[in-house]
Amino acid sequence: MFENFDAQILARIQFAFTISFHIIFPAFSIGLASYLAVLEGLYLWKKDKVYLELFDFWKTIFAVAFGMGVVSGIVMSYQFGTNWSVFSDKAGPVIGPLMGYEVLTAFFLEAGFLGVMLFGRQKVGPGLHFFATAMVAIGTLISATWILSVNSWMQTPDGFAINEVGQFVPVDWWKIVFNPSFPYRLTHMVIAAYLTTAFVVGAVGAWHLLRGTAPRRAGVMFSMAMWMAAIVAPIQIAAGDAHGLNTLEHQPVKVMAMEGHFDSHPGGAPLILFGIPNTEEKRIDYAIQIPKLSSLILKHDLNAPLDGLDTVPDDKEPPVAIVFWSFRVMVAIGFAMLGVGLFSLWCRWKGTLLQNHWLHRVALVMGPSGFVAVLAGWITTEVGRQPYTVYGHLLTADSISPIAAPAVAASLIAFIVVYFVVFGAGTFYILRLMARLPRDPMPDLDDGPIRSSGITPAAQPGHHGGKHAH
C-alpha cells in the first residue's frame, strides 16, 4: 500500500500520527493535574471528604493518562533524530537547549513527585503530599511553556543567524524563547487543556447524575466543570481571535488557507462560513459567505484589502482543504462549548443545574469535544505552516533523514499497530474507571486497582519503622 509514497511523505505521516496521539495525553494531564491540586487544596482548606474522594477518583485516571503521555513522549524525543536528522543538525542548536530546559525544569519535577503523589499518602504528611501534587501540576505547565516556545519558534523564528554549514545559530535567547507568536500560542494551548479537562470532568459528572450514582460527588464535579466552561470558553474565543491576528501578521499565507481566500480581495474580503475547497480550480465551491466580514474581523475595517493565495507561488502554498476544514471544526467546537457554558449558567440561575437532564445529556455528548478541538487546532497550525519546518527558512523536504522508504514504512506500521493496541486498551481502562464512581469512600478491596490508586487503609503508625534502619 506504500508504493506511491516516498520517505518524506511517510516520515510526515509518521510524525503526524505519533504526535497526534501524544498531544491527547498532555492536553488532558495538564488540566487534570491542576484540577487534582485544586481538589486536594480544597480538601485541606475545607476538610470536606468529598474533595478527597474526588481526588482519589481522578488521581487513578490521571495515572493511566500520564503513563500513556510519558511513553508516547519518549517516542517523540527520538523521532527528530531517526526521521528528521537534517532538521536536527540544523535547528538543534536553537530548539535543543529549549527542549533540554523542558527536561531539566519539568519532566524531572513531574516524575520525581509523581511517585510521592500516587503512592506516598501514608508515607509523607498531608502538607508534603499536597506539595507533591502541586509540583506535578506546575511541572505540566512548565513543560507546556518550553514545548510551545519550541513550536512557536519554528512558526515565527527570531533571534538567530545561519552559519557556514547551514545551522541556525542562537544570537539572542530572549528573542528565541519569547518569539512573536509564543505568548498567543501558549495561552491558547493551556486554556485548551483546561477546557478539554473541564468537559471530560463535566461529562463524567453528568453521566453519574443521569444514573443517580453518588449524587454528591457527581454534583460537585459537574458544578466545578460547568463553572470552568462558562468562564473559560469565552476567554478562549478571545484568545483564539488574538492568536489569529498574530498569525495574520507573521504567517499570512496560513490565514489565507484557513479563511479559504484563493483570490485577493482589494475592496474588502468576505467571511466564508462553509464551502468545499476546490484546490484544482483554486476556488471555494458552494460557498456560504458574509460580505466584508473577514476584513472586519482581521483588519477591523469593512473595506480593508486582503491578499489571497493568488499572491503566493504554488510550491509555497499549504494544503488548503485540510487547513480550511480543521479550522472550522475547531471554531465550531469552541462556540458549542460556549453554548454549554451559557446553558449551565442559565440552569444555575434557575437552580436546576443538578436536575436538568438535557444539560447533562449535552454535557455528556460534549465530553470528548476538547480532544477533537485540540487536534483540529494543531492540524490547522501545523499543516498551515507547510511547506516549511522552520517557517520561511527550512523546507520540510530539506529536513528529512537520508533514509530509505521501507524503513520508515515498517516503523510506521509498527507504531500504528502498537499505538492502537496499547492506547486503545488504556482508553478502555480509563472509560471503565470513569464509569465506576465508587458508592462508598472505601471501595471493595477485591474490586480493582486499589494498590496503585492509594485508596488503602491507613498504615499503622510505626508499623514498619523498625525496618528503616538503613
Place this chain on the structure above:
Amino acid sequence: MPIDLPFIWAGIIAFAVLAYVILDGFDLGIGILFPFFPEKHEKDLMMNSVAPVWDGNETWLVLGGGGLLAVFPLAYATILPAIYAPIILMLLGLIFRGVAFEYRWRTKRAEHLWNWAFTGGSVVAAFFQGVALGALVQGIPVTDRAYSGGWWDWLTPFSIATGLALLIGYGLLGATWLVMKTEGEIAERAKVFAFRLAFATVAAMGVFSLWTPWLEPAYLDRWFGYPTIVFSFIVPLMVLGCLWVIVSGLRNGRDVQPFVAALGLFVLGYAGIGISFYPYIVPTSLTIWEAAAPDSSLSFLLVGAVVLVPMILCYTAYAYWVFRGKLNPDEGYH
C-alpha cells in the same frame, strides 16, 4: 585558559546516560526477572518495588537524547539514523513496559497479558539498548554531516553480543535490587539469581573487553598504549573486586552491599567504554568538538544545568528516601 564547553558537556551527557543505565537498569531488570517469579503476590511486590521511581529513572533517557540534540546536534543527527531499527524497537519495548505499570492493576482477565507486556517490553528494550551500544562502539561512518552506512550495519555478531550482555547485566541489577528490597522466600530466590548473574556479567564484561580493542586500531592503541594501559590493568582488578563484594554480601546477608557493588560493575564497564573512544562522540568519525553546537547554545543550557541538575538529584534522592527500606507485603501497596 578558555572554558572547553564541549568537554564539559560531554561529561554531563556521559553522566546522564550513566544515570539512565544504572537507574532504569534495575527496573528493566525487574521486568527481565518477572517470569521467574510465578506467584501473583511475588509479581505484585516486584512491580511495587519500582512503581514509584521508574518514571523518574526513565527521564534520564530523555535527558540523554534531548541533551545530545541540544549540545551535540550533529552526533544526534548521525547516530540515530545509523541505529534506526534498534531505536524504534527499544521505544516500542518501553511503551509496552511503561503502560504495564498502570494497566496491570486495571484488569483481572488480562493481567497475564500485561505481565508479558512488562517482561517482553523490558527484554526488548534492554536487548536493543545493548545492540545500539555495540553498533556505536563498532563505529558509524559519516560523510558530509550525514550517516553514510547501510541500514543493517548495526546488525553484527558484536552488537548481538553486547545486547545479550546488557540483558544479563540489567538482570543482575534487578536481582540485587530485589535482595535489597524484599524479605523471605522471594529474597532467597533473588539471591540465587544475583549469584549466577554476577558471574555471568563479569564473564560478559571479559568477552567485551577482549573483543573491543580488535574492532578499531584506535581502540587497540588506546588500551595498550601508555598511559591508558594503566587503566587496562586496574579496571579488571576492580571488576573482580566488585564481584567478590557481591558474593560476600550475598553470603553474609548484607543486603545492600550486592546492589551497590553491581552498580560499581556498571560504572567500571562504562568508564572502560568511555576510555576506549574518547574524544570521539561518533566513533570514529566525529569528535566532541566537531559535533558540538555553537558556544551560545552550550553556555545557555549550561547555566541551567549547573543549577538544576543538583536540584534534580536532591529531590530524586528525596523520592527514593520516601520509599526506602524493605517492602512490606502486608501493606495495601508496597
